[in-house]
Amino acid sequence: MRGAISVALAFSVPVGPEKELFLVMTYVIVVFSVLVQGLTMGGLALQAARGEGGEIR
Numbered sequence: 001m002r003g004a005i006s007v008a009l010a011f012s013v014p015v016g017p018e019k020e021l022f023l024v025m026t027y028v029i030v031v032f033s034v035l036v037q038g039l040t041m042g043g044l045a046l047q048a049a050r051g052e053g054g055e056i057r
Contacts, residue, residue, distance in 0.1 A: 002030065002033070003030030003033070006026050006030060007023075007030065
């Protein structure tokens with residue numbers, strides 16, 4: 001579901017040379033954001049589990 005509105009808006013651009021550019025840029029940004037958020041989630045969960053004392057609860 002992430003990026004569905006962005007992709008839908010990119011598809012709504014009128015046919016022309018810029019439509020393909022918008023589609024490619026939109027897909028790259030959505031995939032990048034999903035990957036970055038997914039890769040950082042493990043570290044964030046570990047930090048949250050450690051709490052203030054630095055030990056895993």
